[in-house]
Amino acid sequence: PLTLSIQKCLLCEIFNGIYAFPIDLISEIVEVNPKDFYEIQKENVIKVREKVIHVRKLNELFPSTIFNSDDLNPTSQNVLVILNYKSHYVAVPVNQLIGEEDIVVKSLNRNFKNIDGISGATIMGDGKVALIVDVVYVLENLVQNA
Numbered sequence: 001p002l003t004l005s006i007q008k009c010l011l012c013e014i015f016n017g018i019y020a021f022p023i024d025l026i027s028e029i030v031e032v033n034p035k036d037f038y039e040i041q042k043e044n045v046i047k048v049r050e051k052v053i054h055v056r057k058l059n060e061l062f063p064s065t066i067f068n069s070d071d072l073n074p075t076s077q078n079v080l081v082i083l084n085y086k087s088h089y090v091a092v093p094v095n096q097l098i099g100e101e102d103i104v105v106k107s108l109n110r111n112f113k114n115i116d117g118i119s120g121a122t123i124m125g126d127g128k129v130a131l132i133v134d135v136v137y138v139l140e141n142l143v144q145n146a
Contacts, residue, residue, distance in 0.1 A: 011098035018130035027084035
């Protein structure tokens with residue numbers, strides 16, 4: 001049986017792909033200058049509202065890479081989506097904000113079912129597929145590996 005649900009998500013372009021982040025797990029979206037980035041213990045961080053938040057590219061959030069290494073050369077990024085779950089934060093650079101939409105979530109078929117950090121997919125109006133990021137898994141995984 002096919003299981004479908006509808007979820008409000010922020011759609012973003014990252015590494016020439018489209019990714020969806022559930023709206024209820026987004027703390028805020030910030031625009032930053034390169035001088036706003038700091039390095040603490042070899043990790044990029046930013047300070048937002050007196051909080052130090054780790055900055056992680058999308059490919060760094062998944063235990064097994066789903067990206068082709070050729071895709072990991074993003075353009076100059078200065079928009080960060082700050083994700084939040086149980087007071088744990090991470091900022092993800094995005095190339096472009098596409099917009100907020102109610103999307104139909106489709107479960108992944110068996111070829112893609114075991115990609116940790118991806119909870120499903122949706123087909124956009126133009127026929128492109130957007131992967132839905134499992135923010136809870138990603139943040140819990142970051143906390144466990146910290």
